Amino acid sequence: MTKPNVPDNLCPIAVEHSTMLTGDWRAVRPVVDRDRCVKCATCWLYCPVQCMVARSTWFEADLSVCKGCGICAEECPHRAIVMIEESE
Numbered sequence: 001m002t003k004p005n006v007p008d009n010l011c012p013i014a015v016e017h018s019t020m021l022t023g024d025w026r027a028v029r030p031v032v033d034r035d036r037c038v039k040c041a042t043c044w045l046y047c048p049v050q051c052m053v054a055r056s057t058w059f060e061a062d063l064s065v066c067k068g069c070g071i072c073a074e075e076c077p078h079r080a081i082v083m084i085e086e087s088e
């Protein structure tokens with residue numbers, strides 16, 4: 001079988017790398033109530049993009065990569081996360 005004449009560095013789907021981050025198209029974002037958060041890391045465990053970041057006494061999302069799926073808010077056992085519209 002003959003190999004197609006395609007350059008090794010040519011992606012068949014896209015020829016340019018996109019610099020867009022998930023945070024660029026998010027519609028809602030998580031906000032952590034620091035008084036409620038007990039730093040249990042459940043949100044970190046469930047976040048599909050691993051963007052929850054540990055602070056001194058709480059966790060918060062890295063909004064440059066958070067995609068706004070809301071799983072962290074659903075899974076937080078202390079109801080410390082609410083999802084708000086990006087426009088708020």
Ligand code: SF4
Binds near residue numbers: 043059076077079080
């Ligand atoms: S799951 Fe809730 S309580 Fe636990 S670290 Fe995350 S925000 Fe804090």
Ligand code: SF4
Binds near residue numbers: 030052
């Ligand atoms: S909204 Fe989704 S992507 Fe953003 S921090 Fe929560 S679980 Fe992670």
